[in-house]
Amino acid sequence: MLKDAEKSRYSRQIRLFGEEGQEKLKETAVLIAGAGGLGSIVSIYMAAAGFGRIRIVDCDKVELSNLNRQVLHWNDDVGRNKADSALETLCGINPEIEVEALVETISEDSIDRLLHGCDLIMDAMDNFPTRYLLNQAALRKGLPLFHGAISGLQGQATTVVPGNSACLRCIFPRAPPATIFPAIGATCGIIGSIQVTEAVKYVLGKGELLENRLLLWDGLSASMDEVVCERNPGCEACMNINNQS
Amino acid sequence: MIIALPDGSRKEIATESARIEDILRDLGINPVEVIVAKNGRIVPEEEMADSGDELKVVRVVHGG
Numbered sequence: 568m569l570k571d572a573e574k575s576r577y578s579r580q581i582r583l584f585g586e587e588g589q590e591k592l593k594e595t596a597v598l599i600a601g602a603g604g605l606g607s608i609v610s611i612y613m614a615a616a617g618f619g620r621i622r623i624v625d626c627d628k629v630e631l632s633n634l635n636r637q638v639l640h641w642n643d644d645v646g647r648n649k650a651d652s653a654l655e656t657l658c659g660i661n662p663e664i665e666v667e668a669l670v671e672t673i674s675e676d677s678i679d680r681l682l683h684g685c686d687l688i689m690d691a692m693d694n695f696p697t698r699y700l701l702n703q704a705a706l707r708k709g710l711p712l713f714h715g716a717i718s719g720l721q722g723q724a725t726t727v728v729p730g731n732s733a734c735l736r737c738i739f740p741r742a743p744p745a746t747i748f749p750a751i752g753a754t755c756g757i758i759g760s761i762q763v764t765e766a767v768k769y770v771l772g773k774g775e776l777l778e779n780r781l782l783l784w785d786g787l788s789a790s791m792d793e794v795v796c797e798r799n800p801g802c803e804a805c806m807n808i809n810n811q812s
Numbered sequence: 813m814i815i816a817l818p819d820g821s822r823k824e825i826a827t828e829s830a831r832i833e834d835i836l837r838d839l840g841i842n843p844v845e846v847i848v849a850k851n852g853r854i855v856p857e858e859e860m861a862d863s864g865d866e867l868k869v870v871r872v873v874h875g876g
Contacts, residue, residue: 605876693876718873748875794849
């Protein structure tokens with residue numbers, strides 16, 4: 568049941584999907600992997616929307632060079648753990664939800680523990696090796712994975728529902744070279760917002776998810792495109808996952 | 813064959829049939845950095861592309 572304060576806080580989105588929909592968000596626990604540029608947008612919008620339990624994980628400290636895009640963290644947060652800064656910001660945005668912020672490295676050893684009790688996974692990482700770990704864990708546990716990545720004015724997003732859709736390995740069989748990527752906050756805003764929209768749709772069972780589609784944002788031309796992807800029967804990550812559809 | 817490149821430009825090349833991997837190499841593109849859609853669908857670089865096909869080369873981004 569929603570409290571009166573929650574009904575008031577969420578009144579504009581209750582117009583969109585009813586109290587029943589809002590309660591579904593409240594009952595949903597999410598893992599947000601990363602509290603950087605994408606993690607800022609993803610966590611802020613998920614907290615504001617009322618996802619009931621948010622666990623956000625990042626092992627880094629806030630640096631001055633993060634502040635052009637990582638809007639979870641403010642000037643006074645430089646030098647603090649990103650997780651601590653994230654906790655403060657998210658609780659400040661919405662005290663009605665539970666937020667857990669962990670200073671941890673996402674690894675093969677930690678991922679199952681970090682995912683314990685979570686219903687969905689938000690990919691806000693900055694590298695493919697960790698994304699592949701999230702992908703593998705999503706497949707193993709049957710949890711949806713909402714992928715986003717950016718560089719400069721470009722971004723991409725897709726949604727992986729294990730058993731229904733191409734996994735990250737099917738779409739990206741090899742990790743692109745790790746480089747220091749250019750980044751502007753507005754691109755994180757676009758891609759992170761798409762990821763949250765996908766998560767809301769998934770929880771509510773509304774609309775068409777970005778399954779088997781890779782959405783491509785090009786800020787230079789201000790255009791979105793998409794390419795179709797499909798499960799690779801020989802995919803090393805998901806070949807043993809049964810089709811659910 | 814029409815190829816849409818990551819910088820937004822389009823290029824037409826006259827070839828009957830070629831492996832996508834070889835097309836990328838001829839264009840000076842490192843296959844590790846991209847994925848390729850043939851007629852709107854992502855395909856492995858080992859796949860062949862024919863004269864009537866349209867390729868889109870997508871530079872994979874990894875930042876967050």
